[in-house]
Amino acid sequence: MVSSDQGGEHTGGEIPAVVGGLRMTKQRRAVYQILLDDRDHPTATDVFRRVEKTMPSTSLATVYNCLEALVEHGLVNQVNFDREPSRFCSNLKEHVHFHDESTGVIHDISFKKGAKLEDLLSLPKGTTVKDLELTLRGVLPKKK
């Protein structure tokens, strides 16, 4: 791999000039870096407040624009819980979200290896699933 990285997602180190076909402007890089560093599923406003710290001239509209671009290019996932503000997640491994009511933390939950959706659901034969969103709410066992 060379420095340009025109291909798919980005993993580790400095964010190159283009990722997944998306040109990394100063603002997009800042937004993307926050989502790579902070895996707490921040909202657009959360991201805005964090970007502001190092780039005070950034506007909220730009944060929305950047998030939209990152989502459209598949670098980031948009996560919705009921009617709450959207949250953003840079974990590209297929996973679902568990909102722990006792801590407020949103956890990434992965699928068990070999698990198939068709084993769980009565889907008509020949169904194509293009997108899936699964969110859980509850409490995790408290760590000792």
Next chain:
Amino acid sequence: MVSSDQGGEHTGGEIPAVVGGLRMTKQRRAVYQILLDDRDHPTATDVFRRVEKTMPSTSLATVYNCLEALVEHGLVNQVNFDREPSRFCSNLKEHVHFHDESTGVIHDISFKKGAKLEDLLSLPKGTTVKDLELTLRGVLPKKK
């Protein structure tokens, strides 16, 4: 069972004066009846337009109030697809939602008998799941 039906959900026939602890006003009954009759997962505005036909004095605020009351009393489920307007569903059997892109229809999909969420997801032992929302988008095989 006698005519009052103070207990759980309502199934078939005329809607009694109280269902699931919720007193059925004229407006609540109209909203509930629509959701029982029309299983197409209408939005609040959809419901409003349908209620209007037989009760033209009904306000949109009342439709929202009624839907909220029905949801709080567990007679109806609120369903969210991404950031679209909420939809409402009177199917109380545990199920998930499949949005067919080719027809626009939202289908109820039930769990396979005996299927367990823990078989699909890597949930820490001792996790309590209080709520689950699973939505799918894709295409169903076209009926001949």
Next chain:
DNA sequence: AGCCCTAATTAGAACTATTCTAAATTGGGA
């Protein structure tokens, strides 16, 4: 039946997350 009192309904304003608009800025490439 009439009264009373609380709950429910109503119209409209307010709210909030998000999107749009139009002008200013940026920066990659000729």
Next chain:
DNA sequence: TCCCAATTTAGAATAGTTCTAATTAGGGCT
């Protein structure tokens, strides 16, 4: 360096939903 399309920006607009405050409805009492 200059140019131009893409991006950023501030602020207005939008849309679904919730709130406010006034009105109405109707169940339970006498």
